Amino acid sequence: MVTQKTTLLIIGGGPGGYVAAIRAAQLGIATTLVEGAQLGGTCLNIGCIPSKALIHAADAYHHAHHCMGDHTLGIHVDGARIDVAQTVRWKDGIVARLTGGVGALMKKHGVQVIKGWAHMVDGKTVDVDLGRGDAEPTRIQCEHLLLASGSVELGLPGMPFGGKVISSKQALSPDHIPKKLVVVGAGYIGLELGTVYRKLGSEVTLVEAQERILPLYDEELTKPVAASLRKLGVQVLLGCKVQGLDEATQGVRILDSGAKESVLEADQVLVAIGRVPHTHGWGLEKLMLEMQGRAIKVDDQCHTSMRNVWAIGDLTGEPMLAHRAMAQGELVAEVIAGQRRRFAPAAIAAVCYTDPEVVTAGLGPQEAAKAGLDCIHAQFPFAANGRAMTLESTDGFVRVVARRDNHLIVGWQAVGAGVSELAAAFGQSLEMGACLEDVAGTIHAHPTLGEAVQEAALRALGHALHI
Ligand code: FAD
Numbered sequence: 001m002v003t004q005k006t007t008l009l010i011i012g013g014g015p016g017g018y019v020a021a022i023r024a025a026q027l028g029i030a031t032t033l034v035e036g037a038q039l040g041g042t043c044l045n046i047g048c049i050p051s052k053a054l055i056h057a058a059d060a061y062h063h064a065h066h067c068m069g070d071h072t073l074g075i076h077v078d079g080a081r082i083d084v085a086q087t088v089r090w091k092d093g094i095v096a097r098l099t100g101g102v103g104a105l106m107k108k109h110g111v112q113v114i115k116g117w118a119h120m121v122d123g124k125t126v127d128v129d130l131g132r133g134d135a136e137p138t139r140i141q142c143e144h145l146l147l148a149s150g151s152v153e154l155g156l157p158g159m160p161f162g163g164k165v166i167s168s169k170q171a172l173s174p175d176h177i178p179k180k181l182v183v184v185g186a187g188y189i190g191l192e193l194g195t196v197y198r199k200l201g202s203e204v205t206l207v208e209a210q211e212r213i214l215p216l217y218d219e220e221l222t223k224p225v226a227a228s229l230r231k232l233g234v235q236v237l238l239g240c241k242v243q244g245l246d247e248a249t250q251g252v253r254i255l256d257s258g259a260k261e262s263v264l265e266a267d268q269v270l271v272a273i274g275r276v277p278h279t280h281g282w283g284l285e286k287l288m289l290e291m292q293g294r295a296i297k298v299d300d301q302c303h304t305s306m307r308n309v310w311a312i313g314d315l316t317g318e319p320m321l322a323h324r325a326m327a328q329g330e331l332v333a334e335v336i337a338g339q340r341r342r343f344a345p346a347a348i349a350a351v352c353y354t355d356p357e358v359v360t361a362g363l364g365p366q367e368a369a370k371a372g373l374d375c376i377h378a379q380f381p382f383a384a385n386g387r388a389m390t391l392e393s394t395d396g397f398v399r400v401v402a403r404r405d406n407h408l409i410v411g412w413q414a415v416g417a418g419v420s421e422l423a424a425a426f427g428q429s430l431e432m433g434a435c436l437e438d439v440a441g442t443i444h445a446h447p448t449l450g451e452a453v454q455e456a457a458l459r460a461l462g463h464a465l466h467i
């Protein structure tokens with residue numbers, strides 16, 4: 001058996017693993033990264049980037065269609081048609097550029113990348129199947145083992161993936177646009193991709209078990225999204241559970257909250273009911289690590305319960321977001337290099353790329369109250385923002401939450417077109433411990449959506465200018 005030795009061995013080349021590799025190499029740590037599929041992980045290949053590419057393409061197509069019937073802007077479009085194969089090629093081109101870029105970064109930093117599936121032997125030894133039909137796997141021994149194997153999609157019992165039942169992975173590479181699409185789950189993926197397919201021409205029905213869409217977000221934030229879905233003609237069935245496929249019609253059997261059963265016609269069914277840490281099928285159980293539910297339990301330095309075994313990203317549970325995985329990856333490399341670091345962010349912003357977009361960072365009013373904080377909050381509507389009017393997108397608002405006693409800002413929320421870009425300002429203000437007066441006293445460029453951020457702070461202080 002071929003045996004190699006390294007200081008840091010990383011399992012998984014997603015945003016957690018590849019960022020850890022870059023930072024470790026920068027700090028002079030000999031690093032090997034094992035990836036069974038493609039560098040870039042879920043995020044670059046079948047997650048964040050391809051979904052945002054399709055959202056953009058669907059928006060462009062939708063706008064062209066809109067201009068066929070609505071000439072408010074003075075734009076007349078005589079016809080619009082989509083070549084889905086070309087759209088997917090364009091999306092794949094972006095993915096290839098980014099994953100190629102990660103490969104180049106690995107090379108530049110001297111990270112050894114091994115393409116193959118890792119299998120745990122013990123906390124310091126991993127076998128890698130290089131998939132070349134070799135009689136024996138390559139064995140790698142390390143001082144530090146970093147687990148970054150990500151997450152996998154949850155399936156519905158009784159309705160396994162296959163045939164007309166698809167996951168987000170297949171939905172991101174369509175070979176045609178189904179006439180009738182049923183989407184199970186109105187969370188991040190269901191809403192982002194359900195909206196894409198509606199804009200590309202499918203009749204979309206969203207089936208959500210809870211009583212409202214995006215149940216993790218506060219209701220006021222999701223109202224403009226629900227209104228937009230109605231306007232787009234997406235049917236939303238709340239409080240409904242999917243029972244399986246109807247044998248006779250191959251439609252989707254659902255049970256509503258009144259225990260009434262019905263069948264929805266569907267050419268395709270996208271199941272988007274959540275993701276779970278990828279802990280099975282690669283011998284991880286041999287390490288007998290302490291778990292937290294289905295995730296690997298880690299402390300605030302991403303240590304697992306075994307010495308010199310670390311875990312980051314989706315494998316460690318919620319929030320399963322790429323930027324959290326990256327931040328943890330960077331931290332682990334620095335801790336291994338001897339730096340004093342703790343993972344204690346003031347906030348991890350979350351964005352849902354619906355139409356309109358939703359962004360949150362820190363605490364909402366109810367969360368602040370639950371945490372025992374006496375807070376004030378104020379919101380500024382985009383209906384009073386000039387830039388929003390020029391973008392024809394006046395739905396939504398920016399909200400700030402701050403402590404009543406010292407005005408320390410503890411949270412930001414926004415819903416509206418393009419608000420994902422406000423995540424940077426929100427994150428910075430929380431991380432830097434800004435007070436309402438800091439944001440209110442900062443000159444914000446005009447005309448920008450960001451002026452609504454300043455106005456929300458001014459409003460919380462009782463003297464908003466434009467409302
Ligand atoms: P992953 O990106 O899942 O990477 C893990 C890697 O490990 C994979 O490449 C896998 O092949 C490899 N691997 C696993 N086991 C082994 C093994 N035994 N041997 C070798 N290799 C192995 N997050 C956001 O922040 N913003 C978004 O807009 C967003 N959009 C998303 C859209 C979709 C459709 C999906 C599915 C997810 C989205 N996410 C988004 C979530 C984001 O993709 C994940 O949070 C992020 O990719 C997690 O990074 P990670 O490094 O922990 O794991």
Ligand code: NAD
Pocket residue numbers: 156184185186187188189190192207208209210213214215240241242272273274275319320321350351352353
């Ligand atoms: P999710 O947790 O966001 O949403 C799942 C939804 O399915 C929930 O609303 C839940 O109530 C519903 N549900 C669960 N079981 C159901 C059932 N049997 N019938 C009907 N509804 C049911 O999960 P997701 O949309 O699959 O996304 C997975 C993860 O990927 C997210 O949690 C997030 O971490 C990540 N993601 C992030 C982004 C982003 O940051 N913009 C985008 C996509 C995915």
